Amino acid sequence: MLSELIHHKLFLSYTVLQFLVFSLVPFLLLGFATLFKPRESISNALTWIAATMLLGQVLLMRWNVVVGGQLVSKSFRGFTSYFPGVFGHEGLVMAAVVFTAPFAILYVFHRIVPLFPGVAKGARGS
Numbered sequence: 001m002l003s004e005l006i007h008h009k010l011f012l013s014y015t016v017l018q019f020l021v022f023s024l025v026p027f028l029l030l031g032f033a034t035l036f037k038p039r040e041s042i043s044n045a046l047t048w049i050a051a052t053m054l055l056g057q058v059l060l061m062r063w064n065v066v067v068g069g070q071l072v073s074k075s076f077r078g079f080t081s082y083f084p085g086v087f088g089h090e091g092l093v094m095a096a097v098v099f100t101a102p103f104a105i106l107y108v109f110h111r112i113v114p115l116f117p118g119v120a121k122g123a124r125g126s
Contacts, residue, residue: 001072009071014064022057026050 006014029050033043085091109115 005068005071010064010068013060014068018057018060018064022053022060026053026057029053 026049029046032038033046033050037043038046084095087093
């Protein structure tokens with residue numbers, strides 16, 4: 001049952017995306033940045049891209065565990081189907097709201113009480 005799940009139902013999200021793309025590519029990017037010592041701006045960009053991809057890998061891992069568990073029927077007689085809804089309590093819109101809410105709250109707090117009061121706009125250290 002698990003072999004069928006991994007090799008067919010979750011092949012794209014588990015094998016291709018989680019392991020090949022979102023694991024191997026950040027490893028190669030960070031290896032390149034470490035071994036070849038590019039300019040600081042390029043190194044920072046590669047590190048940022050790798051970190052973002054690794055967060056995507058964590059999301060895919062959670063998706064595969066949760067959705068993979070939902071795909072197996074409770075009677076072990078086959079697989080069910082799952083597709084997230086757009087609206088509703090567990091839909092994609094609510095997920096986007098929950099994801100962006102901390103950033104919006106942090107922005108509002110930053111406007112009220114600056115996070116970095118010593119750094120004035122346009123007056124960076126020389």
